[in-house]
Amino acid sequence: MNDAANTDRWIRWLNTLQLVLAGVLIMAPTVWMVLSSFKPSFEVTAYPPTLIFSPTLENYVELTRTTPFLSYALNSLVVTVGSTALGLLFGIPAAFAVSWTRISWPAILTLAARMAPGTLFLLPWYVMFRQIGMIGSYTALILSHAVITLPIVIWVLLPSFDAIPRSVFEAAQVDGCSVTRILWRIAMPLVASGIAVSAILAFVFSWNYFLFALVLSNGDTKTLIAAAFNFIGEGSTQWGALMAAATLIALPPLVLAALVQRWLVSGLTLGAVKG
Amino acid sequence: MSDTAATLTQDRQKLEMAALSAPAVIFTVAMIAFPVVYTIWLGFQTFSSTGKQSFAGLANYSKLVSDIEFWHGLWITIALFVLSLTLQLVFGIWLALVLFHARRLPGIVRSLFISPFMMPPVVAGMMWLVILDPSLGAANYILQSFGLPPSDWLASPSLVIPTVALIDSWQWTPYVALIVLGGLQSLPPSVYEAAQIDGASPFKTFQRITLPLLLPTIVTAAILRSVDLLRFFDIIYITTQGGPGNASNTLNIYGFRVGFEFFNIGYASALMLTLTAIVFGAVLAFNRLRSAVAW
Numbered sequence: 001m002n003d004a005a006n007t008d009r010w011i012r013w014l015n016t017l018q019l020v021l022a023g024v025l026i027m028a029p030t031v032w033m034v035l036s037s038f039k040p041s042f043e044v045t046a047y048p049p050t051l052i053f054s055p056t057l058e059n060y061v062e063l064t065r066t067t068p069f070l071s072y073a074l075n076s077l078v079v080t081v082g083s084t085a086l087g088l089l090f091g092i093p094a095a096f097a098v099s100w101t102r103i104s105w106p107a108i109l110t111l112a113a114r115m116a117p118g119t120l121f122l123l124p125w126y127v128m129f130r131q132i133g134m135i136g137s138y139t140a141l142i143l144s145h146a147v148i149t150l151p152i153v154i155w156v157l158l159p160s161f162d163a164i165p166r167s168v169f170e171a172a173q174v175d176g177c178s179v180t181r182i183l184w185r186i187a188m189p190l191v192a193s194g195i196a197v198s199a200i201l202a203f204v205f206s207w208n209y210f211l212f213a214l215v216l217s218n219g220d221t222k223t224l225i226a227a228a229f230n231f232i233g234e235g236s237t238q239w240g241a242l243m244a245a246a247t248l249i250a251l252p253p254l255v256l257a258a259l260v261q262r263w264l265v266s267g268l269t270l271g272a273v274k275g
Numbered sequence: 276m277s278d279t280a281a282t283l284t285q286d287r288q289k290l291e292m293a294a295l296s297a298p299a300v301i302f303t304v305a306m307i308a309f310p311v312v313y314t315i316w317l318g319f320q321t322f323s324s325t326g327k328q329s330f331a332g333l334a335n336y337s338k339l340v341s342d343i344e345f346w347h348g349l350w351i352t353i354a355l356f357v358l359s360l361t362l363q364l365v366f367g368i369w370l371a372l373v374l375f376h377a378r379r380l381p382g383i384v385r386s387l388f389i390s391p392f393m394m395p396p397v398v399a400g401m402m403w404l405v406i407l408d409p410s411l412g413a414a415n416y417i418l419q420s421f422g423l424p425p426s427d428w429l430a431s432p433s434l435v436i437p438t439v440a441l442i443d444s445w446q447w448t449p450y451v452a453l454i455v456l457g458g459l460q461s462l463p464p465s466v467y468e469a470a471q472i473d474g475a476s477p478f479k480t481f482q483r484i485t486l487p488l489l490l491p492t493i494v495t496a497a498i499l500r501s502v503d504l505l506r507f508f509d510i511i512y513i514t515t516q517g518g519p520g521n522a523s524n525t526l527n528i529y530g531f532r533v534g535f536e537f538f539n540i541g542y543a544s545a546l547m548l549t550l551t552a553i554v555f556g557a558v559l560a561f562n563r564l565r566s567a568v569a570w
């Protein structure tokens with residue numbers, strides 16, 4: 001009996017050790033990025049690398065001084081908020097209709113669209129948007145990013161709508177409520193937390209998306225992600241500013257994801273796994 | 276009388292439901308279906324240097340068959356796919372088991388574990404570019420302090436694909452782990468209890484009971500990762516743009532460059548349609564595998 005307890009304790013120790021190891025491997029690169037962003041410029045490229053230094057904000061100041069960082073950030077915000085709003089506007093009623101009717105092809109259609117490589121759409125978009133002079137417009141960027149947000153909203157919300165007992169709707173129907181009214185007054189308040197999670201996930205993935213803005217934006221509408229090249233060009237000599245840019249770009253999605261971490265897995269697998 | 280009334284409400288309801296999905300469907304058709312048809316048409320066109328467009332028949336596709344860069348890109352894509360998926364599944368399952376046996380997971384720990392795949396891949400690329408710098412990077416310093424030779428990482432033609440696979444695995448292994456963890460948590464505990472009573476060793480229990488029961492979840496994770504891995508773009512484009520030389524020129528990178536750097540829209544369309552067929556083919560194959568291992 002004592003032996004078994006000893007083995008048990010050993011196994012638990014071994015497990016904790018592995019957990020710590022995994023945690024270090026996962027965290028170390030991010031920590032290094034953040035640390036480097038606060039290092040004085042002569043120390044960022046020091047070799048051997050230093051862990052102890054007097055932190056400074058000079059990289060962040062340098063970044064906002066030498067690049068239009070704030071206007072890139074504003075562009076990112078406009079495109080991300082716009083595409084998330086569009087995804088919710090189209091996605092919420094569609095998810096509700098799919099859940100109610102069990103006719104799933106609209107949901108599958110949006111997902112299939114999400115599985116193809118983005119360049120497949122980007123080629124015709126580029127040709128078409130150029131013809132109507134929309135390259136570089138917020139509209140083109142928001143529309144293209146809504147292709148990312150729409151399936152996220154629909155597939156994250158489907159299980160939430162499915163979980164509402166049908167009797168709730170049937171009772172409302174007997175009372176003469178129209179379908180739209182049922183969605184607005186009864187279903188949406190019931191899945192409010194699901195809507196919040198889908199909105200945050202849509203925001204994160206729209207914010208993170210690289211390819212479309214690379215081609216469809218211009219100097220005035222360039223998003224932070226598409227502008228990353230500018231920072232790298234500068235970063236060849238200035239790692240500090242590069243890491244400051246990387247830290248700032250990663251901050252919004254990381255903060256938002258931390259808010260909904262508990263519901264993330266089922267949301268991220270588009271309902272394939274109940275987390 | 277009441278029958279007609281019922282059909283009437285039913286018809287009305289159908290109409291209202293159609294109206295609710297209509298915006299999403301119309302949007303997807305306008306933004307995806309129509310452009311894809313257009314891409315198929317573009318795949319049969321050539322564009323001269325002056326931008327003049329003419330019908331080319333299957334010329335783009337016959338060019339593709341004889342294009343060494345296409346076959347190279349296909350090979351790079353498959354190599355990166357196999358290497359990354361293997362790394363992420365093996366370490367993902369390991370990490371899931373470790374997390375499963377940890378007593379409880381505070382929210383802050385969970386937030387830290389998901390942080391790699393919630394940050395933009397572009398940021399992951401920027402951060403690893405600095406860490407893996409051949410002359411001043413922290414990675415080589417760590418190697419050297421263990422007495423190992425430094426590496427050129429992303430700057431080495433032979434190591435660039437394994438290095439990119441490593442970066443992507445750093446980002447997405449926790450994601451695979453969380454999916455597998457979800458699968459582990461949904462397994463009935465009675466299974467383990469039976470194995471324990473039979474005196475099975477932990478390893479045997481894993482090999483004979485846990486793993487087979489987990490297979491459908493693992494295949495789900497594999498599908499979700501495959502879609503991203505076969506159209507790999509962000510990390511490569513930000514770190515190497517397909518280089519050094521053409522050593523990391525995956526099909527998606529190659530197609531993008533043909534389209535938007537060389538402006539050969541017709542040939543790029545043919546390349547992208549081929550890549551799309553590969554992605555959907557892989558998803559269908561994995562789906563078959565999933566039904567084969569379902570229980």
